[in-house]
Amino acid sequence: xxxxxxxxxxxxxxxxxxxxxxxxxxxxxxxxxxxxxxxxxxxxxxxxxxxxxxxxxxxxxxxxxxxxxxxxxxxxxxxxxxxxxxxxxxxxxxxxxxxxxxxxxxxxxxxxxxxxxxxxxxxxxxxxxxxxxxxxxxxxxxxxxxxxxxxxxxxxxxxxxx
Amino acid sequence: xxxxxxxxxxxxxxxxxxxxxxxxxxxxxxxxxxxxxxxxxxxxxxxxxxxxxxxxxxxxxxxxxxxxxxxxxxxxxxxxxxxxxxxxxxxxxxxxxxxxxxxxxxxxxxxxxxxxxxxxxxxxxxxxxxxxxxxxxxxxxxxxxxxxxxxxxxxxxxxxxxxxxxxxxxxxxxxxxxxxxxxxxxxxxxxxxxxxxxxxxxxxxxxxxxxxxxxxxxxxxxxxxxxxxxxxxxxxxxxxxxxxxxxxxxxxxxxxxxxxxxxxxxxxxxxxxxxxxxxxxxxxxxxxxxxxxxxxxxxxxxx
Numbered sequence: 090x091x092x093x094x095x096x097x098x099x100x101x102x103x104x105x106x107x108x109x110x111x112x113x114x115x116x117x118x119x120x121x122x123x124x125x126x127x128x129x130x131x132x133x134x135x136x137x138x139x140x141x142x143x144x145x146x147x148x149x150x151x152x153x154x155x156x157x158x159x160x161x162x163x164x165x166x167x168x169x170x171x172x173x174x175x176x177x178x179x180x181x182x183x184x185x186x187x188x189x190x191x192x193x194x195x196x197x198x199x200x201x202x203x204x205x206x207x208x209x210x211x212x213x214x215x216x217x218x219x220x221x222x223x224x225x226x227x228x229x230x231x232x233x234x235x236x237x238x239x240x241x242x243x244x245x246x247x248x249x250x251x
Numbered sequence: 252x253x254x255x256x257x258x259x260x261x262x263x264x265x266x267x268x269x270x271x272x273x274x275x276x277x278x279x280x281x282x283x284x285x286x287x288x289x290x291x292x293x294x295x296x297x298x299x300x301x302x303x304x305x306x307x308x309x310x311x312x313x314x315x316x317x318x319x320x321x322x323x324x325x326x327x328x329x330x331x332x333x334x335x336x337x338x339x340x341x342x343x344x345x346x347x348x349x350x351x352x353x354x355x356x357x358x359x360x361x362x363x364x365x366x367x368x369x370x371x372x373x374x375x376x377x378x379x380x381x382x383x384x385x386x387x388x389x390x391x392x393x394x395x396x397x398x399x400x401x402x403x404x405x406x407x408x409x410x411x412x413x414x415x416x417x418x419x420x421x422x423x424x425x426x427x428x429x430x431x432x433x434x435x436x437x438x439x440x441x442x443x444x445x446x447x448x449x450x451x452x453x454x455x456x457x458x459x460x461x462x463x464x465x466x467x468x469x470x471x472x473x474x475x476x477x478x479x480x481x482x483x484x485x486x487x488x489x490x491x492x493x494x495x496x497x498x499x500x501x502x503x504x505x506x507x508x509x510x511x512x513x514x515x516x517x518x519x520x521x522x523x524x525x526x527x528x529x530x531x532x533x534x535x536x537x538x539x540x541x542x543x544x545x546x547x548x549x550x551x552x553x554x
Contacts (some may be wrong), residue, residue: 102408120325
C-alpha cells in the first residue's frame, strides 16, 4: 500500500514538474525572454542608429567645413576675377574716353581749321570788298573784277606776312 | 499567528500521542498545514483522503502560484516593462546568465529546464515558511520496517527528472557509443582498456549516486530547517507566545534559496559534464567550464 502510494506520489510530482516546466517554458522563457531579447535588440538598434547618425553628422560637418573652405576660396577667386574685370573695364573705359576725347579734339581742331579757313576766306572777301570800296572812294575810279581780285590777293599776302 | 502557533502545538501534541501508541507518521516533527486542518475538521474517510493527498494539493498550489505570477508578468509583455514584468525578467535573466556562465553560449537551451527547476524548488521551499502551508521538499513518506526509511517523494521525483534529463543529454550529445565510451573512462590505450572493468562501475556508481545526493541534500536541509522552526514554535508556546522562531524564519529564507540554488547548480554541473568537448580551440573554454564546475561542486558540497 505504502510502496504504491510512494510511486504514485513520485509520478504525480514528476507530472507536476513537467506541467510547471511547460508553463514556464512558454511564459517565462518564451514571452519574457522574447521581451528581453526584443528590448536588447531595440537598444542595440538605437545605439547603432545613434552611431550611424553620429557618423553622418561628422561626415556632414566635414563636408560643410570643406564646402566653407571652398566657398572662401571661390569667393577670393571671384573677388579677384571681379577686380580684374573691373580694372580691365576701367582701363577700357579710360582708353575709350581717351580715344573719344582725342577724336573730339581732332574734330574740334578740324572744325576750327575749317572755320578759320572759312573766316579767312570771308574776311579776305570782306577786306577785298572793303578795300575796293575804299579805293574807289580814294581814286574815284572803278576797278574791274579781275583787277580788284588781284589787288585783294596782294593785300592779303602782305597782311599774312605781317 | 496565534492560531498558527496553536495549530502547530496541536500537531506536535498529536505527533507525541501517536508516537506513544507506536503509530506510523509521515513526518517526525512539523507544523500543521491547512489541508491537515481541514482533514481533521472533516474527519472520516474524506479527511483521510485529504491528508493522504496533501502533497499533491501543495504541488498544485505551487504550480498555480508560478503559473499565475508568470502569466501576469508575460500577459502584456512590454518593451517598457511594469514592476512585475521587471521582477520576473530579472529572475529569468539572472538564471539565464547563471546557466550560460557555467555551460557557455550553448547553455541557453538548458535554461528553461534548469530555471524551472530552481523556481519550482525555491517556491516549494519558501511556501512552507508561511503559516498553515507546507514545503513539499521537506515531505517524506516513511516506509515501515525494522528501520523506518523516509522516502522524500518530491525530491526523489526531481532528482529522477534531473538524472534522466542528464543521461538523455549525454546520449544525445555524444551518441550511444560516445556515452558508453565516456562511462568506460574514455579508454584510448591498453592501460585504458585494462582499466575499463574498474572505471565502468565507478562511473555507474558515480552517476547513480548523483540523484541520491540531490535527493537527500535538499530534503534534509529543508526538513532540518522546518524542524528547527517547529521546535522554536513549540518553545514560543511555552514562553507566553514570544516568537522565538522569527530569526530562524529569516535564516530559513536564506537556506531555502541556497538549497534551491545548490540543486540547480549541481544539475547544471552534471549537464556540463555530459556535454562534448572535442574542438581544440574550445579546449581552453571547456577546461575553464570544468574548473568552474569542479569549484561549484566543492561549494555545493560544503552546503
